[in-house]
Amino acid sequence: GTHPRRNLEPMARGEMLAVYAFMLFVGACGAGLLLNGFFPDAPLSSSQDGPGGSSTGLDPDLRQAPKARVIFMIIDAMRADFVYQQASRFAYINSKLSRGEVLAFTTRAQPPTVTLPRLKSMIAGSIPGFLDVAANLNAPEMREDNVISRAMSAGRSVLMFGDETWLRLFPTGFKRSDGTTAFFVLDTEEVDHNVTRHVLPELARDDWDLMVLHYLGLDHAGHLGGAHSSTMARKQREMDALVQLMQGTIEQDQQAGRRPTILVVASDHGMNDQGNHGGASDAEADATALFFHARSPGQHLPGTPFPSASQVDLAPTLALLLGVDVPSGSTGRVLP
Numbered sequence: 001g002t003h004p005r006r007n008l009e010p011m012a013r014g015e016m017l018a019v020y021a022f023m024l025f026v027g028a029c030g031a032g033l034l035l036n037g038f039f040p041d042a043p044l045s046s047s048q049d050g051p052g053g054s055s056t057g058l059d060p061d062l063r064q065a066p067k068a069r070v071i072f073m074i075i076d077a078m079r080a081d082f083v084y085q086q087a088s089r090f091a092y093i094n095s096k097l098s099r100g101e102v103l104a105f106t107t108r109a110q111p112p113t114v115t116l117p118r119l120k121s122m123i124a125g126s127i128p129g130f131l132d133v134a135a136n137l138n139a140p141e142m143r144e145d146n147v148i149s150r151a152m153s154a155g156r157s158v159l160m161f162g163d164e165t166w167l168r169l170f171p172t173g174f175k176r177s178d179g180t181t182a183f184f185v186l187d188t189e190e191v192d193h194n195v196t197r198h199v200l201p202e203l204a205r206d207d208w209d210l211m212v213l214h215y216l217g218l219d220h221a222g223h224l225g226g227a228h229s230s231t232m233a234r235k236q237r238e239m240d241a242l243v244q245l246m247q248g249t250i251e252q253d254q255q256a257g258r259r260p261t262i263l264v265v266a267s268d269h270g271m272n273d274q275g276n277h278g279g280a281s282d283a284e285a286d287a288t289a290l291f292f293h294a295r296s297p298g299q300h301l302p303g304t305p306f307p308s309a310s311q312v313d314l315a316p317t318l319a320l321l322l323g324v325d326v327p328s329g330s331t332g333r334v335l336p
Contacts, residue, residue: 069261070321071211071246075239076115076163077219077277079227079270080106080288082236086303089236092244093265093290094302103294105309105335107287109269111280115165115182118268118287118311123147125315125330142169145327147318149173151210154324161198162214175208185220188231192217196242203249206259210322215239222275227283232275247292262321263292266314289314289335309335 083090083104084097096102109118110127121127124146142149151158152173160166164179178198180191192215202211218239221231243265250261267287271277277284288306300306312332319326320334 073213078267080286090240097300100296103291106306107311113269113284122314125332150324156209159211226275265290
């Protein structure tokens, strides 16, 4: 008899090969989209300035690094409008803003708006991928070129008090450090007191160049009661009083002829009204950066949003203040 199956076999094999080729094509496209989401290409900034590059609004005498010390104070989840809104509880900061003594920006954070990728953006000047969300509570040692490593390599003495994420990113290299944990969200007090107790003793010493302070209490207050709770109001006033204490001490020291210190107050991300973050909404993405000892273009009026910048712009700006080169992967620009 006849065997029609043999006549159909070449055709069937051809169809199967076509199907396999199509599946491979679809798989490759899917993999490309996935990789692009997890490892995004950051848009190149229009300029990159090193220590000798573009000037900023900061006092020229204070930019002669490494003469000046730098305090990089991070208030976790401090949404930009917490500071500039009409009924702001940051009274001292607003008094400085009204006199043009603070250079202020809303620094737009890319999603995911959680701490680890946002810290990397601020110190490396690049946009991390979504894989950093998985590592947010167990950060590996930082391998990307960044301002902290450059400062350490250049012989700068670096201190860190606050969120222990920094200790996981830089397990060696800090001259002195004391980490606090983000796990106990119910704690809005001790987690910050354990940072603040180091501030005045360290300001009295002169053996460091960069001090990182990372406060978690305001973020915890948001998770507990949202952006408008009484706990949140208390934490905002506490942070404002702390900034007043530090800047007041810095100004007294400078009048006494001591080494000048530049205070930079920033946040890693914002929060929505429910106190949550991680997404791409304006409330979650609108962080802030405040440079004291700076000349503002004009007086800031309460209720007026700050000029907008990208969070990656902090890396080259911090590099300028510390007198080190801009991280090689930075896409940011020195803030004006």
